[in-house]
Amino acid sequence: MKLLTHNLLxxxxxxxxxRGFPLRLQATEVRVNPVExxxxxxxxxxxxxxWAALLEAADTLHLAxxxxxxxxxxxxxxxxxxxxxxxxxxxxxxxxxxxxxxxGRLFPISRGIPNMLLNDEETET
Amino acid sequence: MKSLVVANGGxxxxxxxxxxxxxxxxCGLVEALLMPPNKPYSFVRYKxxxxxxxxYASLNGKEIVDDLGQKVILYLNFVxxxxxxxxxxxxxxxxxxVVEEIISSEDEKMLLESINWTEDLDNQNFQKSLKHxxxxxxxxxxxxxxxNVDKDKPLPxxxxxxxxxxxxxxxxxxxxxxxxxxxxxxxxxxxxxIPAHIDTHSAFEDEIISLSLGSxxxxxxxxxxxxxxxxxxxxxxxxxxxxxxxxxxTHGITPRKFxxxxxxxxxxxxxxxxxxxxxxxxxxxxxxSFTFRKVRxxxxxxxxxxxxxxxxxxxxxxxxxxxxxxxxxxxxxxxxVYEEIAGHFSxxxxxxxxxxxAFLKALPDGSIVADIGCGNGKYLGxxxxxxxxxxxxxxxxxxxxxxxxxxxxxxxxxxxxxRSGSCDACISIAVIHHFATAERRVxxxxxxVRLLRPGGKALIYVWAMEQEHNNQKSKYLxxxxxxxxxxxxxxxxxxxxxxxxxxxxxxxxxxASSVLSIDYxxxxxxxxxxxxxxxxxxxxxxTSFHSQDVLVPWHLKTKTGKNKPVExxxxxxxxxxxxxxxxxxxxxxDGELEATCQTLSNVIILQSYYDQGNWCIILxxxxxxxxxxxx
Numbered sequence: 030m031k032l033l034t035h036n037l038l039x040x041x042x043x044x045x046x047x048r049g050f051p052l053r054l055q056a057t058e059v060r061v062n063p064v065e066x067x068x069x070x071x072x073x074x075x076x077x078x079x080w081a082a083l084l085e086a087a088d089t090l091h092l093a094x095x096x097x098x099x100x101x102x103x104x105x106x107x108x109x110x111x112x113x114x115x116x117x118x119x120x121x122x123x124x125x126x127x128x129x130x131x132x133g134r135l136f137p138i139s140r141g142i143p144n145m146l147l148n149d150e151e152t153e154t
Numbered sequence: 155m156k157s158l159v160v161a162n163g164g165x166x167x168x169x170x171x172x173x174x175x176x177x178x179x180x181c182g183l184v185e186a187l188l189m190p191p192n193k194p195y196s197f198v199r200y201k202x203x204x205x206x207x208x209x210y211a212s213l214n215g216k217e218i219v220d221d222l223g224q225k226v227i228l229y230l231n232f233v234x235x236x237x238x239x240x241x242x243x244x245x246x247x248x249x250x251x252v253v254e255e256i257i258s259s260e261d262e263k264m265l266l267e268s269i270n271w272t273e274d275l276d277n278q279n280f281q282k283s284l285k286h287x288x289x290x291x292x293x294x295x296x297x298x299x300x301x302n303v304d305k306d307k308p309l310p311x312x313x314x315x316x317x318x319x320x321x322x323x324x325x326x327x328x329x330x331x332x333x334x335x336x337x338x339x340x341x342x343x344x345x346x347x348i349p350a351h352i353d354t355h356s357a358f359e360d361e362i363i364s365l366s367l368g369s370x371x372x373x374x375x376x377x378x379x380x381x382x383x384x385x386x387x388x389x390x391x392x393x394x395x396x397x398x399x400x401x402x403x404t405h406g407i408t409p410r411k412f413x414x415x416x417x418x419x420x421x422x423x424x425x426x427x428x429x430x431x432x433x434x435x436x437x438x439x440x441x442x443s444f445t446f447r448k449v450r451x452x453x454x455x456x457x458x459x460x461x462x463x464x465x466x467x468x469x470x471x472x473x474x475x476x477x478x479x480x481x482x483x484x485x486x487x488x489x490x491v492y493e494e495i496a497g498h499f500s501x502x503x504x505x506x507x508x509x510x511x512a513f514l515k516a517l518p519d520g521s522i523v524a525d526i527g528c529g530n531g532k533y534l535g536x537x538x539x540x541x542x543x544x545x546x547x548x549x550x551x552x553x554x555x556x557x558x559x560x561x562x563x564x565x566x567x568x569x570x571x572x573r574s575g576s577c578d579a580c581i582s583i584a585v586i587h588h589f590a591t592a593e594r595r596v597x598x599x600x601x602x603v604r605l606l607r608p609g610g611k612a613l614i615y616v617w618a619m620e621q622e623h624n625n626q627k628s629k630y631l632x633x634x635x636x637x638x639x640x641x642x643x644x645x646x647x648x649x650x651x652x653x654x655x656x657x658x659x660x661x662x663x664x665x666a667s668s669v670l671s672i673d674y675x676x677x678x679x680x681x682x683x684x685x686x687x688x689x690x691x692x693x694x695x696x697t698s699f700h701s702q703d704v705l706v707p708w709h710l711k712t713k714t715g716k717n718k719p720v721e722x723x724x725x726x727x728x729x730x731x732x733x734x735x736x737x738x739x740x741x742x743x744d745g746e747l748e749a750t751c752q753t754l755s756n757v758i759i760l761q762s763y764y765d766q767g768n769w770c771i772i773l774x775x776x777x778x779x780x781x782x783x784x785x
Contacts, residue, residue, distance in 0.1 A: 034543055034561045037522070039573040041565075050573050070539060073520025077576070136571075142556050144549065145565040149481070 030143055033117040035086050036079055038143065040129035040136075042151050048131040051082030054089050056125035056138075064118045071114045072104045078117070087116055156185075156206045157199045160213075161229040167194040168220045171417050171434035177218055177228075181209035188430045191414045197233065206232070221412070221435060246425060247375045247383055249397025253329050256392040257320065262367050266442055268316055269339060287346045293336040294449055302357045303336060303449055313337050313446075321446070324363075329392060332361055334446035342371070342407065344438040350376055350406030355454035355462045358447040362400050364393040365446075369439030372413040372426060375403045378461070378707045378734060379695050384426040386415060401458045412437055460707075460734045471738070472688040473590075473703055480590035487705060487738035488588045489547050495735055496550030498711050500530035509765050510583060511536055513613045513772065521578035524605055526567050526598075527585030531555035534562070545570060567598045570605060577605045580612040584768070587616040587739050590703070595740070596750055603757055606775040611760065614751075618769045619699045619741040628767030631696060692736065702743065705736035742769050 040049025080098060087095040095116050096109055103109050127136040127143055136145050160178075163169045171189060178184050178198050182205025188197040200206040214230040246252075257265070271288060289296075292313050294303040313321075317337065324330045336358070340348070353362055370388045377383075387393055395405070416427050417434040427433070454464035471487060474480040492499065510533060517523065519539040528534060528544025529551050535542075535558065544562040546552050555562035565571055567585060580602045589595045602612050621628045693704040710733045747769045748762050761772040 030563070031561060033541060034563075037543060037572050037576050038563070039571055041569040041571045047573075049571075067538075070520060070541075074522075074541060077522060079573075140553070140556060142549075142552055143563040145545075145563055145571040146547075147566070147569055 030122045030138055030141055031118055032083060032086050032090075032120055032122075033074065033078070035122070035127070036083055036117075038127065038145070040131065040134065041145070042129050042132045042134050042147065045129060045131040049129050051079065051085060051130070052127035052136070053130055054086045054122065054125065054127060056090055056122045058122075058124035059090055060121045060123055061115075061119050062121050064114070066111060066114050068107065068110045068114075071110045071117070074117060075099050075103060075113065083116070090120065090122070092116060092120065155232045155234060156201070156203050157197055157233045157235060158206055158209060158230045159195055159197055159233050161195045161231070162226050163196050163228050164194040165189050165196075165414055165433060165435055166192040167226070168224065168412070168435070169196075169226065170221045170412075170436075173218070173221055177213065177216075178209060181205060181212055186431050189433050190430045191433055221437070245383075246385065247377070247399035247403045249395065250375070250385070250399035251329075251394040252385065252387060252424070253392040253394065254388055255390050256324070256329065257365070257390050259390070261320075262390050265316065265365075265444070266367055268314065269341075269442070271341075287343070287348065288341040290339040291337070292339075293334075296336070296338055301351070301354045305449055305451060308335075317444070317446075320365075324392070330361060330363055330394065332359065332448050334361075334363070334448045336447045336449050338445045338447075339442065340445065341440065341442045342438075343440055344411040345409055347407035347409035350374065350404040352402070352404050352461055353400065353447070355401060355450075355456060355458075356464045357450060359450045360396050360400060360456075361448065362395045363446045364395075365444040366391050366393070367442045367444070369441040370413075370436075371407055371438060371441050372415065373405055373407055375399065375405050376694070377403050378692070379709055384414075386413075386424060386426060398458070401456045402461060410438075458734075460736060471690050471705065471736075473690060475688075477591065477593065480594055483590045483738055484588060487736055491708065491735045491737050492548040493550050495708055495710050496530075496548055496554065499708070500551065500554050503530050503532055506532055506536060507583075507765070509763075509770070510581065510613065510615070513581070513611075514540070514579075517579050517611075522576060523579045523581070524570075524572060524577045526570060526580055526582040526602055526605075528552075528555060528560075528562060529583075531558050531560045531562060533581060533583070534558070534560040543572075545572075568594065568601060570601050572605050574604050575607045575610075578607060578610050580605055580610070581614075582612070583615040584617065586614065587741060588737070590738060590740065592750070596753055599750060600754060603754055603773065603775055608775055608777040610775050612773045612775075614747065614771050614773070615765070615768045616742045616747055616770075617739055618764065618767055619702055619743050620764075621698050621767050623764045623767075630767045631698065690738070693739075699741050703738075703740050706739055708735045708737055709733075710735060744769070747771050 035052065035054060038050075038052055039047075040052055042049060084095065084097065094112055096112050100106050100109050121141055122138055123141050125138045127138060127145075128134070129136075134151065136143055138144075160174070163174050171187065174189075174196065175184065175187055178187060181200070183201040185199045185201050186197075188199075190196070198206075198209065200209060210230050210232065213228055215227060217225050217227050220226045269290065271290070292309060292311065294305070294308050296303055313335065314337070321330070321333060325333060342348075364387075366387045366389060368389065370386060370391075373385050373387055373393070375383045375385060385393075399405075412435040414426065414433055415436045417432050454462050456462055456465075459465040471483055474483050514523070514533065514536045517537070517540065521540045523540050523542045525531075525533055525542060525544040528546050531544055531554060533542075534544045534555060542561070544552075544555055544560060545565045545567075546555075546562065547564070547566055549564050552562045552564050563571075567582070582598075582602055586595050586598050589598055599614070602614070606612060618628075621631045690703055690705050691701050693699065693701075693706045695707060748759060748771060751757055751759055751771055751773055756776045756778065757773045758776055759771060760774050763770050
């Protein structure tokens with residue numbers, strides 16, 4: 030699971046709503062997977078990122094050199110874009126958990142795959 | 155051009171080879187007469203162009219008499235080429251044998267005369283109630299209401315004495331392995347048949363044998379996967395059904411007065427060829443069958459549990475009446491199944507569909523796209539300029555996405571753990587039709603729309619009930635295994651093409667009964683409809699849908715070599731059949747997907763179309779501002 034994916038995930042436990050975001054990340058195994066740098070692509074992702082959630086996750090993983098916010102004219106700031114590229118796309122959580130901040134429900138991440146299945150009592154109807 | 159199409163001169167409209175060939179031979183040397191089964195036309199190829207011109211001149215518009223004595227006008231026209239690729243050699247259903255000339259003509263006569271049809275009133279009433287063929291039972295009474303015998307009430311006389319010597323002989327000679335204790339005699343007049351069925355597993359042991367007297371007939375065997383094999387049962391032959399042919403394949407006799415049979419070898423058993431250069435019609439006579447079976451006292455333990463009434467759960471699945479029932483049905487007949495078949499399923503899902511690819515490629519660069527029900531991730535890597543995430547209910551399928559380096563997670567489509575309004579686009583291909591109630595289907599759509607940002611688009615595909623659209627059969631129907639290698643190559647001028655299209659598939663050989671094609675609907679005897687209306691029917695693959703809510707079989711093939719072809723006369727139970735799984739589907743009618751989307755207040759339907767047996771829709775999430783909506 031990449032951090033950009035984590036940035037999109039939200040808990041769907043019944044009654045939790047928007048308070049289910051962001052999921053608290055805990056990782057026991059992380060890997061860095063090089064991905065071809067595409068500055069235009071990264072630039073396009075920036076406005077869609079929820080920054081607080083990204084920073085929280087990056088901090089949990091003790092990532093260094095994480096920009097705290099988009100810089101002015103970030104679209105042309107290669108240094109910034111490369112750093113964002115790394116954080117969003119190259120860091121993969123292989124094993125760990127995601128926790129609903131409201132209900133405490135834990136979702137496992139195994140072999141890079143979060144299992145977000147709820148049982149019947151937990152789903153919103 | 156040496157080939158001609160002969161309209162109204164086909165097996166499908168009662169014209170036999172015997173009638174037609176002499177007429178054609180008068181005009182020249184006939185190289186080949188191709189008579190496709192069930193079609194109201196044939197193709198004739200002459201040795202020279204001159205002869206074909208001669209045939210056209212003298213036969214076009216000519217009136218001749220067909221096998222029923224009816225006058226028919228032939229219409230001929232030139233075709234560039236008429237060829238029909240033959241199906242490879244088909245095998246008999248595994249476990250099936252036909253032993254020819256197992257009794258003499260004298261014995262046949264004796265057996266037929268020994269039957270006392272008007273013995274008692276009970277029998278007579280029984281026969282009347284069946285409307286079709288006459289029947290008589292010995293040993294145990296067969297009950298058509300539940301297709302079973304009453305094991306506690308054997309009939310007093312047992313099997314008729316005259317059968318003893320035959321049964322002894324057949325046992326001694328190894329044609330049969332066990333001594334039966336139940337006999338059903340059926341008498342079929344031309345035009346009568348018996349609907350396709352499997353003899354109840356729990357009622358009878360493995361071996362079922364049937365002696366044909368008085369007339370031969372073609373019996374249809376159908377595999378749940380849609381494969382049909384037509385087997386000729388000659389007079390005085392013994393049909394022995396064991397193993398797969400007894401437990402898994404259905405058998406039946408189409409109610410009609412003619413069978414399409416091989417022209418060259420008279421009265422031979424075996425599979426009816428699909429070589430249309432060698433087919434003709436044979437009129438049926440009165441056929442009497444003696445079907446011997448051994449009553450089963452212990453539950454059936456066959457390998458075909460999905461069609462086994464001893465092994466299937468007490469109640470076969472029925473149409474759900476509550477959300478909870480729907481969820482349970484989906485759990486058993488969707489989720490569990492996909493987990494089991496994931497590997498095989500994935501191997502059959504490799505080619506992205508053009509329209510879906512086009513939708514994706516048209517999205518702006520930098521889009522965040524969610525694939526809800528992504529399966530094996532077929533679409534997750536289509537466009538590198540997107541960030542695409544996939545989710546599926548099946549862990550095993552999501553694993554496959556992961557192997558392919560895609561971003562995927564496991565979840566239910568009714569509760570997608572993605573924040574609202576975060577996706578620029580969504581796709582959901584062949585997913586929503588797995589939800590068992592209308593409410594759940596709408597809920598799934600609502601989830602997809604929730605994920606979209608205002609202005610975001612979604613593409614939804616669902617299986618259509620209508621597998622034929624604009625007179626074109628979908629790929630699903632066209633890939634029926636009977637016709638897979640049979641490719642019609644007719645190059646002819648437009649008027650002939652029009653003629654053929656108009657007259658295609660009339661499929662009736664006489665006014666009273668209609669000839670089946672692969673769509674023959676399974677019907678129980680009219681007096682014995684025990685199936686409740688809410689029971690989910692099991693669909694036959696590669697045929698049209700007769701119900702919106704169905705169970706569709708999936709034959710699992712494992713990686714350890716494809717299913718090996720099974721010896722037709724192999725020993726019983728020695729070969730492992732491929733396990734069959736049933737998946738629940740609600741197939742959509744024309745307009746249903748649109749109507750479902752229209753119940754959502756914040757969507758606009760951009761496009762609605764039909765694609766290879768699927769109803770498809772492109773939605774857009776509306777922008778909302780101060781109570782007004784606009785696109």
